[in-house]
Amino acid sequence: MGGYILKRLLSAIPVLLGITVIVFLIMAMIPGDPATAILGSYATPENVERLNRHLGLDEPLWRQYFIWLGNLVQGDFGRSFALNRPVLDEILDRFSATLVLAGTAFVLCSLLGILAGVVSAARQYGLADKAITFVVILGISVPSFFLGMMMILLFAVKLQWFPVSGMYSIWGGGDLPDLIRHLTMPALALSVVATGVIARLSRGAMLEVLRQDFVRTARAKGVHERRVIWGHALRAAMVSIIPVLGIQAGFVLSGAVYIEMVFQWPGVGRMLVDGILKRDILLVQGGVVFVAACYVGFNIVVDVAQSLLDPRIRT
Amino acid sequence: MTLFLRLLFRNKLAGFGAVVLGVIVVLAVLTPILPLQPPNETNTADRFLRPLQGGHLLGTDHLGRDLLSRLMWGTRLSLAVGFAAALVAGLVGAAIGVVAGYFGGRTDNVTMRGVDMLMAFPYILLALAIVAVLGPGLLNALIAVAVVNIPFFARNIRGVTVGIAHREFIDAAKLAGMGHTRILLSEVVPNIVPVVVIAMSTTIGWMILETAGLSFLGLGSQPPQADLGSMLGEARSALITAPHTSVVPGVMILLIVMSVNLLGDGIRDALDPRLRSGALARPMATTRVERAGAPMPKPEDGLLQIDDLETQFHVGTRVYKAVNKVSLALNPGECLGLVGESGSGKSVTALSVMGLVASPPGVITGGAVHLQGQDLIGAPYELLRTLRGRKVAYIFQDPLSTLHPLYRIGDQLIEAIRVHDPVSHAQAHRRAVKLLEDVRIPNAGARARAYPHELSGGMRQRVGIAMALANDPDIIIADEPTTALDVTVQAQILALLSDLRRDRGLAILFITHDFGVVGQLCDRVAVMYGGRIVEAGPTGDVLTAPAHPYTKRLIACVPELGGGQRALAAIPGLPPAVDNLPEGCAFAPRCDKAQPSCKTGEIDLTGDTRKVRCLFPEVAL
Numbered sequence: 001m002g003g004y005i006l007k008r009l010l011s012a013i014p015v016l017l018g019i020t021v022i023v024f025l026i027m028a029m030i031p032g033d034p035a036t037a038i039l040g041s042y043a044t045p046e047n048v049e050r051l052n053r054h055l056g057l058d059e060p061l062w063r064q065y066f067i068w069l070g071n072l073v074q075g076d077f078g079r080s081f082a083l084n085r086p087v088l089d090e091i092l093d094r095f096s097a098t099l100v101l102a103g104t105a106f107v108l109c110s111l112l113g114i115l116a117g118v119v120s121a122a123r124q125y126g127l128a129d130k131a132i133t134f135v136v137i138l139g140i141s142v143p144s145f146f147l148g149m150m151m152i153l154l155f156a157v158k159l160q161w162f163p164v165s166g167m168y169s170i171w172g173g174g175d176l177p178d179l180i181r182h183l184t185m186p187a188l189a190l191s192v193v194a195t196g197v198i199a200r201l202s203r204g205a206m207l208e209v210l211r212q213d214f215v216r217t218a219r220a221k222g223v224h225e226r227r228v229i230w231g232h233a234l235r236a237a238m239v240s241i242i243p244v245l246g247i248q249a250g251f252v253l254s255g256a257v258y259i260e261m262v263f264q265w266p267g268v269g270r271m272l273v274d275g276i277l278k279r280d281i282l283l284v285q286g287g288v289v290f291v292a293a294c295y296v297g298f299n300i301v302v303d304v305a306q307s308l309l310d311p312r313i314r315t
Numbered sequence: 316m317t318l319f320l321r322l323l324f325r326n327k328l329a330g331f332g333a334v335v336l337g338v339i340v341v342l343a344v345l346t347p348i349l350p351l352q353p354p355n356e357t358n359t360a361d362r363f364l365r366p367l368q369g370g371h372l373l374g375t376d377h378l379g380r381d382l383l384s385r386l387m388w389g390t391r392l393s394l395a396v397g398f399a400a401a402l403v404a405g406l407v408g409a410a411i412g413v414v415a416g417y418f419g420g421r422t423d424n425v426t427m428r429g430v431d432m433l434m435a436f437p438y439i440l441l442a443l444a445i446v447a448v449l450g451p452g453l454l455n456a457l458i459a460v461a462v463v464n465i466p467f468f469a470r471n472i473r474g475v476t477v478g479i480a481h482r483e484f485i486d487a488a489k490l491a492g493m494g495h496t497r498i499l500l501s502e503v504v505p506n507i508v509p510v511v512v513i514a515m516s517t518t519i520g521w522m523i524l525e526t527a528g529l530s531f532l533g534l535g536s537q538p539p540q541a542d543l544g545s546m547l548g549e550a551r552s553a554l555i556t557a558p559h560t561s562v563v564p565g566v567m568i569l570l571i572v573m574s575v576n577l578l579g580d581g582i583r584d585a586l587d588p589r590l591r592s593g594a595l596a597r598p599m600a601t602t603r604v605e606r607a608g609a610p611m612p613k614p615e616d617g618l619l620q621i622d623d624l625e626t627q628f629h630v631g632t633r634v635y636k637a638v639n640k641v642s643l644a645l646n647p648g649e650c651l652g653l654v655g656e657s658g659s660g661k662s663v664t665a666l667s668v669m670g671l672v673a674s675p676p677g678v679i680t681g682g683a684v685h686l687q688g689q690d691l692i693g694a695p696y697e698l699l700r701t702l703r704g705r706k707v708a709y710i711f712q713d714p715l716s717t718l719h720p721l722y723r724i725g726d727q728l729i730e731a732i733r734v735h736d737p738v739s740h741a742q743a744h745r746r747a748v749k750l751l752e753d754v755r756i757p758n759a760g761a762r763a764r765a766y767p768h769e770l771s772g773g774m775r776q777r778v779g780i781a782m783a784l785a786n787d788p789d790i791i792i793a794d795e796p797t798t799a800l801d802v803t804v805q806a807q808i809l810a811l812l813s814d815l816r817r818d819r820g821l822a823i824l825f826i827t828h829d830f831g832v833v834g835q836l837c838d839r840v841a842v843m844y845g846g847r848i849v850e851a852g853p854t855g856d857v858l859t860a861p862a863h864p865y866t867k868r869l870i871a872c873v874p875e876l877g878g879g880q881r882a883l884a885a886i887p888g889l890p891p892a893v894d895n896l897p898e899g900c901a902f903a904p905r906c907d908k909a910q911p912s913c914k915t916g917e918i919d920l921t922g923d924t925r926k927v928r929c930l931f932p933e934v935a936l
Contacts, residue, residue: 018432026444124597137328141573143524145531146547146565149554157555164555210597211673213716220671220711221731221782222704225600225696235721254439258528262551269439273532276447284447288440295437310721311766 004307008300019292020072024065027285077286082278087286091268095290097167098267100179102256104187106249109194114234114241116195117202121210122229132199139196144255148189148262155185165264186263190255194248201244205237212236239310246302250295319585329581336574339567343391352381354388355539363557376546376560377553385541386563392542394571396457397523403461404522405515408468409507415469416476417495417503427473433466442525446534453526453542456535460525468514475510479503509586516582520575527568543568598673600700602626602666604693605678617685618822619645619668619707619790624682624692626660626667629675635894637663639846640682643824645790650816650823652837652854654830654869656890660846661826665792669703670694686790705735708783712795714775718767724778725751725763731785750781754811773804780811784819792824797832809835830873834858842866845891845901852925860934862927865902900929 039047052058056067071078077087120132156164162185168174169182209215210233218232219225257269264270268287275283307313324330342349352371358379366374366382373382415426433441442459449455479485480503488498529535530544541549543564550560626638638660645651653661666672668684668691684691686706691699711717719727728747729740738746744763751759754777767775776796783791793812797805813836816823825837833840833854841851842863850863861867868886888905891897897904903913908931920928922936 030448207597214719217717220709222734250437253437
């Protein structure tokens with residue numbers, strides 16, 4: 001088991017390097033001169049050149065990459081010129097907020113999705129199946145940002161159950177109940193699409209598994225149908241559901257960008273969009289690498305979970 | 316093609332999607348000639364008019380522009396961008412996939428590594444990075460969305476191409492001296508076009524959603540031009556005061572994406588042959604029973620008594636009569652062999668006893684199964700469940716697929732014990748190890764912790780037998796338990812079953828296609844053909860003097876060890892399809908003694924201890 005984890009960790013290194021290369025190359029393609037972008041179009045040529053030298057932008061591209069990579073490894077993501085603070089500090093502040101939002105949404109969509117999928121498969125063509133299928137189709141078709149806006153209209157403005165936006169109340173908030181009140185709507189809105197996808201896939205996986213011989217064996221033993229479905233069949237279906245959870249985590253993380261805009265959530269997605277509009281390259285570059293690295297890490301966790309579940313791939 | 320369309324529209328949801336999408340697309344195409352107000356004409360005096368106010372059907376936005384007009388122009392733009400992005404991603408991705416899959420080797424390796432890297436990004440990060448480079452703008456958003464989706468297509472198409480690249484017609488083309496380019500264009504590409512089209516139809520919805528998302532963030536279309544996403548983005552600041560400006564474009568996106576998804580699903584389902592036959596239906600906990608007529612009278616004695624059992628498979632409008640009025644009796648301590656070719660209905664007969672025939676499509680339509688005087692056909696689920704494994708236990712053919720692959724074998728045994736006997740876990744564990752010892756698994760304590768895939772085929776089948784013995788059943792139904800094993804292991808398993816039967820007084824219903832095995836183990840034998848019993852009797856009598864021509868031919872198929880060389884007499888032809896049985900004897904078309912009278916009317920099973928269903932039996936009974 002330890003060997004498997006180690007192997008998986010080592011195999012992530014080339015992926016991480018690849019990510020830095022891709023991000024660096026994309027950013028290097030940005031037309032125009034970063035120094036000019038920072039100093040503004042009225043800067044003197046001497047000043048631009050000095051800043052270029054200072055930023056190392058007069059070096060050849062491959063040296064720039066290795067300098068940047070070397071700094072990254074040491075935790076130096078550079079300085080955001082728009083915010084005038086270290087990029088890493090900003091990312092860490094923002095990422096914790098995203099993590100709360102996306103993490104909650106991910107747990108929600110995994111639980112609800114699998115639950116709906118199993119019930120749907122167990123009652124195939126029944127009323128519950130039809131209702132779930134309908135809601136799922138609606139769920140995977142609605143843009144999460146539109147759903148979020150409609151939720152604000154209904155639950156925040158009309159019913160006043162939840163606050164309209166933000167992560168904490170400005171006055172007197174800051175504790176856990178306050179966070180939960182602010183978190184409920186964005187987390188729900190964010191989880192809807194992934195819930196639909198997971199439910200649909202779980203249904204398919206369960207239908208596939210329920211036809212297999214070992215399910216008949218369990219029934220022939222006299223195992224109760226409830227346990228056949230939620231034990232024997234679901235356990236086997238999880239083998240194909242878990243990889244999808246890994247993929248959906250990426251979609252939840254992506255969707256968080258929209259939800260953060262709609263609900264004014266102080267997360268990393270809003271930071272990136274602001275960074276792009278302000279052409280704050282180091283911030284965008286650092287943010288993208290950081291989030292992608294976290295995603296790679298999460299996928300390792302998924303793979304390890306998969307190997308814990310399935311003894312056949314543990315060798 | 317017509318079949319495809321019929322299938323597509325039989326799916327009501329897909330038909331609905333097609334109609335909605337069709338209407339939206341037609342309206343979007345006609346937008347320039349529709350009598351709409353100019354979409355970009357601002358009139359700040361009339362801002363935020365509600366629907367139906369001031370001659371604006373859907374009201375106006377924050378600059379007093381007509382919402383209906385902006386909606387139609389925005390829809391037009393969103394659709395165009397979504398389709399264009401799907402087309403670009405599909406073509407580029409397919410090109411990459413075809414090249415990687417066709418050439419294989421290093422080309423494949425390097426390309427796919429690159430694709431894997433791209434897939435390591437949550438898609439929005441890549442899209443954001445691309446927009447950061449190119450700057451905000453609708454065309455740039457389109458490029459970003461297309462690029463982000465290229466890996467998906469490249470991966471899918473590569474998989475398909477690898478499959479095609481190793482087919483014979485590609486080798487033939489190479490041998491004919493065709494160049495790579497020509498082979499790719501004339502042999503490979505035509506075969507992957509349908510796959511690309513399906514993949515595009517299922518992802519267009521996503522593309523529209525993603526471009527709308529980038530526009531919503533202000534990174535897509537720039538004012539005054541607006542697609543649905545940017546309309547929603549602009550309306551957001553007035554969400555609370557003028558909600559209709561948000562609802563209008565939002566609902567339109569929802570409608571478009573939903574109809575595309577419904578249609579895409581419909582197309583995929585119509586093209587997936589597995590769904591066509593309804594094979595993806597999950598079997599229910601018990602077989603469906605639709606028994607017409609009065610229940611059978613109770614038999615006087617006997618452990619297991621099957622009377623005129625009829626089990627059918629209903630697939631579409633077809634009815635397969637898998638078991639057709641089969642009657643069998645099993646006495647305590649007796650071993651009854653049930654013999655026949657594949658598809659003769661022997662397994663279905665056995666599974667019907669405990670309602671384990673997969674349903675749908677299986678239906679028990681008649682007859683009775685009495686276990687110690689109790690009719691099991693149509694019995695409530697809870698009763699059947701308590702009898703399963705406790706009174707009647709099964710041993711199945713292939714223990715690799717019949718044991719749960721993810722549970723340790725010890726746990727599977729413990730479960731079998733505790734389902735019927737609420738003992739403690741530790742106690743059940745001791746009994747499980749004892750059971751493993753009983754079936755002569757060496758080192759049973761350690762083996763209990765193994766997973767099925769860690770055992771050999773023979774060991775797995777012993778586990779299967781141990782599991783059947785877990786609750787000391789009265790009857791074991793063994794469905795070809797040795798077929799998947801090699802000959803020496805077969806002999807061991809048979810010896811084991813024979814010993815267990817003697818020691819525990821088990822009754823065994825032994826299903827096989829092998830007369831050699833029957834001769835070793837069974838007291839009596841019944842032969843099935845085309846869902847019916849054609850001959851039954853004491854094993855010795857049937858083996859030495861078979862009465863039915865089919866039995867005789869079947870026995871002649873068994874090679875005799877040490878019997879010297881002789882021609883093995885295979886039976887010509889195939890067993891009959893049970894959805895369309897001929898009148899008279901089902902074997903008549905393959906029988907060399909068949910007379911015209913064999914092909915008319917119902918032929919009865921006659922005789923007492925020895926029975927045969929034949930007008931001209933080989934021996935007089």
